[in-house]
Amino acid sequence: MAYFRRTGPASFRPTEHVGGAWSTDEQHIAPALGLLVHVVEQDRDVRRDDRLAVGRLSYDIWGTVPMEEVETSVRVLRPGRTIELVEATLTHAGRTVVTLRAWLMQRSDTEAIAGTGSAAIPAPDAVPAWDPTTVWPGGFIASAQVRRDQAEPGRAVVWARTDVALLDDEPVSALARTAGLLDIINGMTVRADPREVAFPNLDLTAHLAREPAGGWLGFDAAVSFGPSGLGVTSSVLHDEHGHLGSMSQALTVRQG
Known part of the structure; x- marks a missing residue:
């Protein structure tokens, strides 16, 4: 049971678990965002042995993609000994669907000064279960x-x-x-009924203060709609070990 199956050195086919929320005939973009991180890390580890840490993930979503095979590619935009800027691209039938620009940075020991000004959130077991399929298909x-x-x-x-x-x-x-879960948050606390108002995101940028532990991913999230069709979903990110980073998504809001 997986979101994607590898079909070649750089190609992947989605499974039924990738079915979209706005349209079940299209891929939900969330798993693809995780897939691009995976290929960036694979490329990094082939080129170098120091496991540069990923400090920023900045995605641009160029359009929708059907439930069909996609291809990936990676290139280094700014090489460096301690810092790199890497770009990964997801395409379908030659058309760009998503681009990711990731800053990779040298690791160092800052444990003695680690901390955050962000407020903690209740642990997963202190928050009630909720069924998102009551709002979204896919x-x-x-x-x-x-x-x-x-x-x-x-x-x-x-x-x-x-x-x-x-x-x-x-x-x-x-x-x-x-990263494959980040994009879920835009639909988890809706300001308006998605059957009446569309608010897909055009991008997603996450800044990370450390590597995630995996498992539960927490969002302290706020969704804002402006008066002229623009919107933003802003989140402070957490895992079960505490504060993780921050994230924002630009929304195009379409009523009627």
Whole structure:
């Protein structure tokens, strides 16, 4: 049971668990974001042996993609001894679907000064279970376990996890698995009924203070709609060890 099956050195086919929420005939983009992290890490580890840490993931979503085979590619935009900027691309039938630009940075020991000003959120077992399929269709949403404490529409603490592997019979890092869940949050505390208002995100940028532990991924999330069709979903990220980073998504809001 996995989101993708490898079909070649750089090609992958989605399974039914990738089915989208806005349209079940299209892929939910979330698993593809994890897939791009996986190929970035594979490329890094072929080129060098120091396991540069990923500090930022910045995705641009160029369009929708059907439930068909996709291809990936990776190139180094800014090589360096201690810092690199790497770009990964997901394509379908020659058309770009998603690009990822990732900053990779040298690791150092900062344990003695580690800390955050961000507030903690309740642990997963302190937040009630919630069924996201009451709002959204699709295989990806059905594959996720969600816990939610909603203060109001568009404002909630959400925990999400999945038992579905990112890739069939292939080891994947905790970062890639986590990245494959990031995009779920835009639909977990909706401001408006998605049958009446569409609000897909055009991008997703996550800044990380450390590597994730895997398992439950927490969001302290707020969704904002502006008066002229623009919106943003902003989240502070957590895992079961505490603060993880921050994330934002630009929304195109379409009413009627």
